[in-house]
Amino acid sequence: MAKRVVGVDIGNSWIRAVEVADAAGPRPTVERYHRVPLADDAARSGDVLDVHTVADALKRLWADAGFKSKDVALGMGNQRVLARDLTVPKMSLKHIRESLPFQVQEMLPVPVAEALLDFYPISEGVGENGSPVINGLLVAAVKEAVMANVSAVQAAGLNPVDVDLIPFALSRVHLRGKDVRGTVAMIDVGSTTTNVVITINGVPQFVRIIPAGGDDLGRALTSHLGVSVAEAEHLKRTIGLRTAGVPAEFRPAVEVMYQATGQLLNALRNTLSFFVSSHPNDPIVAVLLTGGGSKLPGFVAALGELIRVPVSLDDGFGGIRVSRTAGASHDVDRDGMTLALGLALGSKA
Numbered sequence: 001m002a003k004r005v006v007g008v009d010i011g012n013s014w015i016r017a018v019e020v021a022d023a024a025g026p027r028p029t030v031e032r033y034h035r036v037p038l039a040d041d042a043a044r045s046g047d048v049l050d051v052h053t054v055a056d057a058l059k060r061l062w063a064d065a066g067f068k069s070k071d072v073a074l075g076m077g078n079q080r081v082l083a084r085d086l087t088v089p090k091m092s093l094k095h096i097r098e099s100l101p102f103q104v105q106e107m108l109p110v111p112v113a114e115a116l117l118d119f120y121p122i123s124e125g126v127g128e129n130g131s132p133v134i135n136g137l138l139v140a141a142v143k144e145a146v147m148a149n150v151s152a153v154q155a156a157g158l159n160p161v162d163v164d165l166i167p168f169a170l171s172r173v174h175l176r177g178k179d180v181r182g183t184v185a186m187i188d189v190g191s192t193t194t195n196v197v198i199t200i201n202g203v204p205q206f207v208r209i210i211p212a213g214g215d216d217l218g219r220a221l222t223s224h225l226g227v228s229v230a231e232a233e234h235l236k237r238t239i240g241l242r243t244a245g246v247p248a249e250f251r252p253a254v255e256v257m258y259q260a261t262g263q264l265l266n267a268l269r270n271t272l273s274f275f276v277s278s279h280p281n282d283p284i285v286a287v288l289l290t291g292g293g294s295k296l297p298g299f300v301a302a303l304g305e306l307i308r309v310p311v312s313l314d315d316g317f318g319g320i321r322v323s324r325t326a327g328a329s330h331d332v333d334r335d336g337m338t339l340a341l342g343l344a345l346g347s348k349a
């Protein structure tokens with residue numbers, strides 16, 4: 001039987017998981033997928049805050065979904081993860097990783113000893129003094145944040161085998177099996193975090209994590225209009241940024257949603273412009289959206305208008321084979337599963 005691994009996405013309001021057989025092989029298959037709701041404040045922006053609550057939710061998830069594997073691939077990618085361009089002298093990846101603590105202290109908001117560091121090489125070049133260099137991405141995470149997620153998984157009797165950067169996991173699903181030419185931005189709008197990864201010819205070049213998401217709208221609606229959380233959620237899903245055909249009584253809500261979304265849209269535009277200004281020969285040709293926040297009615301059009309690049313919503317499984325049992329077992333939203341799937345697919349275990 002092919003080896004199986006379960007990608008686990010610990011989101012703000014759901015834990016989502018996808019079990020994949022033969023993840024690192026030529027024909028990976030989604031065997032099962034499921035999600036369980038997560039109590040408020042158990043996790044925020046991907047950080048586990050309450051290890052016991054998350055462990056209990058994971059146990060329930062395993063029992064409900066009937067996952068066969070206990071091997072888990074986790075993601076990291078929140079405000080406490082930093083990804084920055086870094087150029088280092090050309091040497092083996094092992095040596096680069098060993099030298100990181102000495103090279104990056106001034107780039108980090110915490111002491112090196114409290115950070116997990118990694119380096120993803122992107123291209124080779126020639127440095128100022130003519131010697132060969134490697135350009136890549138430095139990834140640094142606050143150890144404590146990642147350790148809480150690992151502890152929750154262990155407390156549920158599971159075995160964490162991999163931790164990967166969330167934007168990379170997302171791009172893995174989007175790009176799988178496609179010949180993606182040119183520069184493409186992939187954006188996941190979650191509840192509190194928006195992940196951006198930009199790839200050129202399928203290779204990730206740039207990662208940003210924006211501390212904003214769909215929940216900002218809910219908060220704006222409840223605080224400005226005094227509506228309940230449930231009403232705010234309803235307004236988001238049914239009205240959003242639509243104006244045509246919306247009764248006058250909803251205009252104040254549309255106003256508020258425009259304003260709150262405007263902040264996220266501007267942050268996205270600035271992020272993409274920053275990339276384009278440092279890569280003037282690589283115009284972005286397409287934007288792919290995932291995440292619940294991107295389903296806000298009118299969001300796709302508003303982003304497209306602002307950045308003048310074709311924007312589309314991507315479906316959850318990016319063409320990966322889904323076994324018949326997985327498809328028939330339940331009607332859990334597939335769209336939300338992209339990250340969990342990408343984490344499983346990236347696992348080398």
Ligand SMILES: Nc1ncnc2c1ncn2[C@@H]1O[C@H](COP(=O)(O)OP(=O)(O)OP(=O)(O)O)[C@@H](O)[C@H]1O
Pocket residue numbers: 010011012013014044045046189190191192193194213214215216218233236237238290291292293294295296297336
């Ligand atoms: N149809 C919809 N229209 C508008 N907003 C939606 C819709 N569906 C979900 N949302 C919003 O999307 C957000 C949840 O998105 P998602 O499920 O991707 O987040 P998450 O993975 O739990 O959080 P995070 O990735 O930030 O940890 C919530 O703010 C929710 O209100």
Ligand SMILES: [Mg+2]
Pocket residue numbers: 009011012190191291339
């Ligand atoms: Mg999410």
